[in-house]
Amino acid sequence: MSRHIAAAAIRASHKIVAEAEDALNKAIAEKGEGYKFEWPDTAFYLPHIFGMTGIKIETLGQMREGLDYARGMLTPEPAENAYLPYLGETLDAGQATLFAEEILLAARTVTGLEPVVDAETGLTYNGFITDTILRNLGIQLVDGSMPGFAVIIGKAPSEDVAVEICRDLQQRNILTFLCGDGIDSDNVAKQLMRKGVELGWDARLVPLGPNPYHALYAANWACRGALTFGGKKGGDALSVLKYNKDRVFAFAMVMGPMNDLIWATGAGAITYGFPAICDTEVPEIRPTGVCTYEHVVSQTDHKKLVDTCIETRGLKIITTKVPVPVAYGPAFEGERIRKEDTLFEFGGTKSPSFEWIRTKEMEEVEDGKIELIASDETLKKIEAAKPGTPMLLPLGLIVEVAGRKMNPDFEPVIERKLHDYINCAQGIWHMGQRDVNWMRISNNAFSEGFRIKHLGDVMLTMIKAKFPAIVDKVQVKLYLEDAQVKEIQEDARKVYKERNERVAKMTDESVDVFYSCLLCQSFAPNHVCVISPERLGLCGAYNWLDARAANEIDPTGPNQPVLKGDCTDPVKGRWKGVDSYVWQNSHQSLEGFSAYSIMDAPMTSCGCFECIVALVPEANGFMIVNRGFTGMTPIGMKFSTLAGTVGGGTQTPGFGGIGKYFITSKKFLSADGGFKRIVWMPKSLKEALREDLIRRSEEEGVPGFLDMICDETIAEESDGMMEHLTKTGHPALSMESIL
Numbered sequence: 190m191s192r193h194i195a196a197a198a199i200r201a202s203h204k205i206v207a208e209a210e211d212a213l214n215k216a217i218a219e220k221g222e223g224y225k226f227e228w229p230d231t232a233f234y235l236p237h238i239f240g241m242t243g244i245k246i247e248t249l250g251q252m253r254e255g256l257d258y259a260r261g262m263l264t265p266e267p268a269e270n271a272y273l274p275y276l277g278e279t280l281d282a283g284q285a286t287l288f289a290e291e292i293l294l295a296a297r298t299v300t301g302l303e304p305v306v307d308a309e310t311g312l313t314y315n316g317f318i319t320d321t322i323l324r325n326l327g328i329q330l331v332d333g334s335m336p337g338f339a340v341i342i343g344k345a346p347s348e349d350v351a352v353e354i355c356r357d358l359q360q361r362n363i364l365t366f367l368c369g370d371g372i373d374s375d376n377v378a379k380q381l382m383r384k385g386v387e388l389g390w391d392a393r394l395v396p397l398g399p400n401p402y403h404a405l406y407a408a409n410w411a412c413r414g415a416l417t418f419g420g421k422k423g424g425d426a427l428s429v430l431k432y433n434k435d436r437v438f439a440f441a442m443v444m445g446p447m448n449d450l451i452w453a454t455g456a457g458a459i460t461y462g463f464p465a466i467c468d469t470e471v472p473e474i475r476p477t478g479v480c481t482y483e484h485v486v487s488q489t490d491h492k493k494l495v496d497t498c499i500e501t502r503g504l505k506i507i508t509t510k511v512p513v514p515v516a517y518g519p520a521f522e523g524e525r526i527r528k529e530d531t532l533f534e535f536g537g538t539k540s541p542s543f544e545w546i547r548t549k550e551m552e553e554v555e556d557g558k559i560e561l562i563a564s565d566e567t568l569k570k571i572e573a574a575k576p577g578t579p580m581l582l583p584l585g586l587i588v589e590v591a592g593r594k595m596n597p598d599f600e601p602v603i604e605r606k607l608h609d610y611i612n613c614a615q616g617i618w619h620m621g622q623r624d625v626n627w628m629r630i631s632n633n634a635f636s637e638g639f640r641i642k643h644l645g646d647v648m649l650t651m652i653k654a655k656f657p658a659i660v661d662k663v664q665v666k667l668y669l670e671d672a673q674v675k676e677i678q679e680d681a682r683k684v685y686k687e688r689n690e691r692v693a694k695m696t697d698e699s700v701d702v703f704y705s706c707l708l709c710q711s712f713a714p715n716h717v718c719v720i721s722p723e724r725l726g727l728c729g730a731y732n733w734l735d736a737r738a739a740n741e742i743d744p745t746g747p748n749q750p751v752l753k754g755d756c757t758d759p760v761k762g763r764w765k766g767v768d769s770y771v772w773q774n775s776h777q778s779l780e781g782f783s784a785y786s787i788m789d790a791p792m793t794s795c796g797c798f799e800c801i802v803a804l805v806p807e808a809n810g811f812m813i814v815n816r817g818f819t820g821m822t823p824i825g826m827k828f829s830t831l832a833g834t835v836g837g838g839t840q841t842p843g844f845g846g847i848g849k850y851f852i853t854s855k856k857f858l859s860a861d862g863g864f865k866r867i868v869w870m871p872k873s874l875k876e877a878l879r880e881d882l883i884r885r886s887e888e889e890g891v892p893g894f895l896d897m898i899c900d901e902t903i904a905e906e907s908d909g910m911m912e913h914l915t916k917t918g919h920p921a922l923s924m925e926s927i928l
């Protein structure tokens with residue numbers, strides 16, 4: 190350990206503790222000791238401090254306690270030439286720094302100084318990262334589509350380098366947070382802004398703040414990963430830190446000169462197992478003796494910087510090179526293309542349009558062929574397209590696939606992915622599916638050389654890369670003539686309808702095999718999802734067909750067939766085969782579970798649930814709240830708080846995480862009274878499921894049920910809800926007691 194670094198980190202830890210105390214005193218002077226503080230949408234108080242100590246800080250006064258902890262970890266400031274070999278002391282200084290930074294940021298939020306707005310550019314930094322974002326990104330972090338996250342501190346040597354590095358990170362789908370170094374008023378976020386690069390969650394480039402201490406927002410977010418997905422308890426510092434070191438692939442990239450506070454914050458990050466890679470000459474800390482992993486690495490060649498980061502932290506990047514003349518990667522998925530920027534537009538009720546995957550015989554498909562099918566006149570018109578002269582076109586997009594293991598049941602699984610594949614191309618925007626799709630190709634994409642034919646290249650490449658075990662050959666047909674598109678659209682519609690009916694007819698009884706999903710075990714080691722035709726995975730991303738396709742594609746992967754075996758309880762949904770699978774794969778922590786009950790041995794929850802169901806005893810029913818709804822619910826807990834109690838792969842009778850579409854399944858908590866027990870859900874969720882909820886209420890013989898379900902616009906507390914239920918004659922009130 191270099192003396193210089195250790196001394197710098199210790200010096201800065203003293204300074205930041207003093208700064209935090211100062212900010213806290215100011216906040217207390219303004220609002221008083223009893224002032225309640227919480228960051229928006231989190232169930233974890235001041236998350237870093239809670240994760241490390243278990244202390245639940247809810248008021249300004251209690252923040253003093255957190256600060257005492259920080260002070261306790263400080264070591265005396267070293268004399269100028271003191272001998273300082275101690276890693277331990279530097280790491281303590283790092284932790285003290287993170288504690289102080291969290292209090293500093295909380296106090297600054299109270300006094301209106303956070304989140305920071307940049308006076309010069311108007312840039313509003315993100316500041317605190319909510320629990321909802323953690324859960325929204327959960328699946329991507331779990332399945333490897335987002336291999337990790339980066340925190341960039343400082344400023345690149347030029348705007349072009351800043352753009353190049355961030356584009357590189359985007360293409361590899363790494364989530365990137367941006368902070369300034371606190372000394373230079375310029376930073377990477379502002380450099381990108383000046384180059385017109387889109388910032389924000391959709392672009393996966395998120396400016397946290399202008400100071401190194403704003404990196405704490407990334408650390409206390411990572412800390413919540415361990416509490417949310419890993420089932421770690423607040424106060425179990427070592428397991429929280431170890432969890433991050435083993436499972437969260439994060440790193441810091443420091444650009445430009447180092448300063449004391451960066452060293453100190455970096456020392457804090459190192460306790461989480463997150464290394465720092467610097468673009469300047471710095472004393473490196475590589476694994477030797479006490480350090481078992483990389484801490485500080487220097488890479489002065491900007492062309493190699495991203496690669497060095499990835500190697501140092503051991504990120505596993507799976508990228509497919511798509512042969513198109515624009516950038517390609519999930520970071521461009523959320524990009525919107527405005528009308529004024531559009532050159533080619535298809536569908537969206539403005540022109541006939543559809544997309545359709547069809548299974549063909551091997552000899553019917555010429556692998557790699559892409560055809561534009563239209564009259565010479567139309568093709569000429571398209572060839573003569575010029576940026577600035579928008580063109581509305583019909584589009585029939587047919588992808589024909591053949592493969593020895595291809596099965597028409599997989600068609601919708603692949604078809605649903607087209608949306609992601611197309612959207613990943615920069616300058617191309619896609620919405621909807623089937624015959625309600627809508628697509629735009631921007632002027633910019635066209636100027637960079639993107640042509641309609643390239644849509645074919647995107648699909649060919651991605652389908653072959655993602656489904657190698659079931660797809661051997663792919664060809665793409667792009668129909669661009671109105672009459673022809675309309676004609677084939679009719680055939681496609683027949684198939685869409687048949688598929689709907691086939692899936693709707695499938696029941697849990699009609700199959701012998703369910704599928705497991707163990708993807709989330711990388712975060713929640715004992716969590717098992719069992720996916721049946723009538724119950725999808727709780728993240729909403731996998732239904733039975735998806736899981737089956739995934740198993741065909743990767744037979745040793747996380748989705749395994751689970752033979753149901755003898756049914757031991759048809760009402761609760763228990764089978765011998767399922768129970769023994771769960772026992773083995775939960776590492777003997779669960780004896781099994783009930784697919785149709787939440788009261789008796791319910792399925793476990795990892796943390797990425799779309800919705801949470803919770804018992805409301807006084808109403809003799811259940812409420813459901815979806816991720817993203819930040820308001821209060823009648824049981825007095827917000828989604829974030831509830832989520833904190835059901836995650837981590839544990840069984841919590843009365844509570845459970847579910848996929849949104851399970852709500853309208855006939856098996857929805859059918860052992861506990863089912864659909865008619867729903868007493869409350871947010872309005873937005875009601876609206877999203879409207880048609881299916883109406884269909885289900887008719888099936889259950891309670892027409893008008895939708896209006897009996899209370900929502901936050903009627904009441905968000907218990908009394909008001911009960912009044913509404915009584916007034917509307919909600920069936921749950923007269924059902925058999927649930928307890």
Ligand code: SF4
Pocket residue numbers: 328331706707708709710717718726727728729730731795797798
């Ligand atoms: Fe995780 Fe279950 Fe979704 Fe699989 S189905 S990704 S285990 S939540």
Ligand code: ZN
Pocket residue numbers: 327331709728795796797798
């Ligand atoms: Zn999960």
